[in-house]
Amino acid sequence: MVVTRDPARPARAPISRYREQMATVLSAEQLSTALAGLPGWSGDTDEISRTITASGFLAGISLVTAVADAAETMNHHPDIDIRWRDVTFRLSTHSDGGVTEQDLALAARINELASVATG
Numbered sequence: 047m048v049v050t051r052d053p054a055r056p057a058r059a060p061i062s063r064y065r066e067q068m069a070t071v072l073s074a075e076q077l078s079t080a081l082a083g084l085p086g087w088s089g090d091t092d093e094i095s096r097t098i099t100a101s102g103f104l105a106g107i108s109l110v111t112a113v114a115d116a117a118e119t120m121n122h123h124p125d126i127d128i129r130w131r132d133v134t135f136r137l138s139t140h141s142d143g144g145v146t147e148q149d150l151a152l153a154a155r156i157n158e159l160a161s162v163a164t165g
């Protein structure tokens with residue numbers, strides 16, 4: 047038997063979660079409209095990301111700390127990759143298996159904080 051994945055279902059979401067919470071994941075169209083208002087961010091309905099080049103390593107670490115504070119406040123946490131002064135933030139809502147309004151809100155906050163780090 048050949049098992050195929052429903053292309054509408056996010057690859058990482060268990061089927062039970064997909065059935066319960068699919069509605070909160072943004073459509074491709076909703077996401078593309080949202081990304082137009084989020085400079086630096088790209089991605090798809092599974093995940094969005096932005097790499098920020100800080101003015102130096104410590105400025106990048108300070109940005110990570112500021113984003114960590116915001117993430118705790120929002121109870122929504124990015125995946126973070128630090129390479130010297132390049133910091134990449136990846137956002138998805140793990141519980142929903144895709145990008146939601148929560149990710150857009152955190153992306154907007156990261157952009158505000160990034161202007162300090164790159165300043």
Ligand SMILES: C[C@H](O)[C@H](O)[C@H]1CNC2=NC(N)=NC(=O)C2=N1
Binds near residue numbers: 123141
């Ligand atoms: C219990 C708590 O609400 C969850 O574990 C939160 C924490 N931070 C999270 N962050 C992200 N990015 N996705 C989640 O689904 C998520 N869930």
